[in-house]
Amino acid sequence: MGTLSRDEVEHVAHLARLGLSDEELTRLVGQLNHILDQYAILARLDTDAIPPTAQTIELENILREDVARPSLSQAEALANAPERDGSYVVVPAILGGD
Amino acid sequence: MTNTGLTRLTAAAMSDRLRAGDLSSRELVEAHLALAARENPALNAWLVLDGAGARGAADDADARLAVARNEGAAALASLHPLCGVPVGLKDLVSVRGGQCTAGSRILAGYVSPYDAHITERLRDAGAVILGKLNMDEFAMGSSTEHSAYGPTANPWDLGRVPGGSSGGSAASVAAGHVPLSIGTDTGGSIRQPAALTGIVGLKPTYGRVSRYGIVAFASSLDQIGPFARDARDAAMLLHAIAGRDERDSTSAPLPVPDDLLHLPATDDEAAGHLRGLRLGLPREYFVAGMEPGVEARVREAVAALAAAGAEIVDVSLPHTDYGLATYYIVAPAEASANLARYDGIRFGHAVRDGDVLANYLATRGSGFGAEVKRRIMLGTYALSAGYYDAYYLKAQKVRTLIKADFDAAFGAGIDALVAPTSPSVAWPFGAKLDDPVAMYLSDACTLPVNMAGLPGISIPAGLSDGLPVGLQLIGPAWSELALVRLARAYEAITADAPWRGLEPTGLAALRAPAGIVP
Numbered sequence: 063m064g065t066l067s068r069d070e071v072e073h074v075a076h077l078a079r080l081g082l083s084d085e086e087l088t089r090l091v092g093q094l095n096h097i098l099d100q101y102a103i104l105a106r107l108d109t110d111a112i113p114p115t116a117q118t119i120e121l122e123n124i125l126r127e128d129v130a131r132p133s134l135s136q137a138e139a140l141a142n143a144p145e146r147d148g149s150y151v152v153v154p155a156i157l158g159g160d
Numbered sequence: 161m162t163n164t165g166l167t168r169l170t171a172a173a174m175s176d177r178l179r180a181g182d183l184s185s186r187e188l189v190e191a192h193l194a195l196a197a198r199e200n201p202a203l204n205a206w207l208v209l210d211g212a213g214a215r216g217a218a219d220d221a222d223a224r225l226a227v228a229r230n231e232g233a234a235a236l237a238s239l240h241p242l243c244g245v246p247v248g249l250k251d252l253v254s255v256r257g258g259q260c261t262a263g264s265r266i267l268a269g270y271v272s273p274y275d276a277h278i279t280e281r282l283r284d285a286g287a288v289i290l291g292k293l294n295m296d297e298f299a300m301g302s303s304t305e306h307s308a309y310g311p312t313a314n315p316w317d318l319g320r321v322p323g324g325s326s327g328g329s330a331a332s333v334a335a336g337h338v339p340l341s342i343g344t345d346t347g348g349s350i351r352q353p354a355a356l357t358g359i360v361g362l363k364p365t366y367g368r369v370s371r372y373g374i375v376a377f378a379s380s381l382d383q384i385g386p387f388a389r390d391a392r393d394a395a396m397l398l399h400a401i402a403g404r405d406e407r408d409s410t411s412a413p414l415p416v417p418d419d420l421l422h423l424p425a426t427d428d429e430a431a432g433h434l435r436g437l438r439l440g441l442p443r444e445y446f447v448a449g450m451e452p453g454v455e456a457r458v459r460e461a462v463a464a465l466a467a468a469g470a471e472i473v474d475v476s477l478p479h480t481d482y483g484l485a486t487y488y489i490v491a492p493a494e495a496s497a498n499l500a501r502y503d504g505i506r507f508g509h510a511v512r513d514g515d516v517l518a519n520y521l522a523t524r525g526s527g528f529g530a531e532v533k534r535r536i537m538l539g540t541y542a543l544s545a546g547y548y549d550a551y552y553l554k555a556q557k558v559r560t561l562i563k564a565d566f567d568a569a570f571g572a573g574i575d576a577l578v579a580p581t582s583p584s585v586a587w588p589f590g591a592k593l594d595d596p597v598a599m600y601l602s603d604a605c606t607l608p609v610n611m612a613g614l615p616g617i618s619i620p621a622g623l624s625d626g627l628p629v630g631l632q633l634i635g636p637a638w639s640e641l642a643l644v645r646l647a648r649a650y651e652a653i654t655a656d657a658p659w660r661g662l663e664p665t666g667l668a669a670l671r672a673p674a675g676i677v678p
Contacts, residue, residue: 081522090534100485100600101489104558109561113560116380116556154519155515155516
């Protein structure tokens, strides 16, 4: 089903927001291709007429009353944030300039 | 009274003695905490032992039991049988105010702000949470060697893996550190470690147990279930955690049978369940590469079931061979989406390295281990533009075929399927660590069951070269009660087998020199 080049592995790592070392990239090129080889077996099956299965239980349209209920306090919701400023989570600037 | 033997009791026996008042939850908890603390340096099953929390919960349970005893039989009967019984939790179950690492560096220091649904249910039942148990990082692995907090050892041989990903949950129960524990099973992570450590592990039907408050791996496959040393105890723990929870829209609005609490206590009654039962033997599960000792134990178990009155029918599940590839597309794809939340901004491990992209790369690159990175890469690739149809959509279609195989077997009147749980016994540390495909193959017999959303249970079926072999029983959706009855029946007809009641050999060596009687 095709071979992943080192450039493609780097591109996927970028999409996944994973910072990988040169050594990790080298190892992953080999390992991912070995795993992708296992996928080739699926090409033997003609699935054109087969519907996909995303979940196995026949539950649909699960609804409940829209009622207010207690939730985490602001302090609890913020307690695990690596950087806080008062009642805000600090995030790096995503737009240019100061 | 001494603590000798308390850690070998079944949960059912503990429950009886707690209600009778000749044993306190506090005594039980002290005995289990002491054994766990003494042996954890050798096993590394526990990431946290919460002595203070467990003692407090035990005292609360003792108070509830005392009040109920004073009020009489009806009050005692209204308590859940787990009241006062110690349990361990895989470290991906949220317990308010406690750690929840999921075996990952990226969740080091994270403190759960709320209880998982099953944590609430266990507290309501009066069960005593002893601590949190080791696991492969984000439940990705089959050996518990992928934990950021070091591997867990197998109580039968301290140089071997306990299986995974719920290796800590399995090892702690096998060792007698706790009679019951909770694991999760996405592709075999309850059943396979249960098999490799010689205990019972039950993966319920997808939707039977709410996943609210459980760290997600692959959301269409993940399911929570019990570990125990026998079928009755596993059924009891399932009863406590199962049922509808509106915070998990995939949890099923179906009643949980109270008969889970009333499995036959006598072997004669239990074995009677086998008469007239039709059990299917799926030929594709006896795969090339299965260890001869494993196949021999499974075939002996099937012969014993037949001799006791069950009808054995050869069946075919023709798409079994496609299970591995299908699973290793669907599960990583779902994982890559679920694990996008670990961004170093709102919670968890964070590295500041410049702009927002640099922060993501550094946080995730240093926070995730090798196996998790591999799965995120696979999943991202399978979902990426140009490959979605070839991989993810194709896998979902094959998933339909795998499920249809099971539907056909059960539709033809098969009550349950009987198969090996794992093609091998526990292997030495490191043996499969550098070969991901070899590691993945160890779940070939369990992961089709997750693809189809079905319940499965692994029960001990003897030893091969001194190491435990698991027998897997697979049923139609929502058939947990029938599965545990079948498991109980197998226990009954093998009650006199020489391997029943053997202590894990790795710990025997650890205990003997010090003269420790657990």
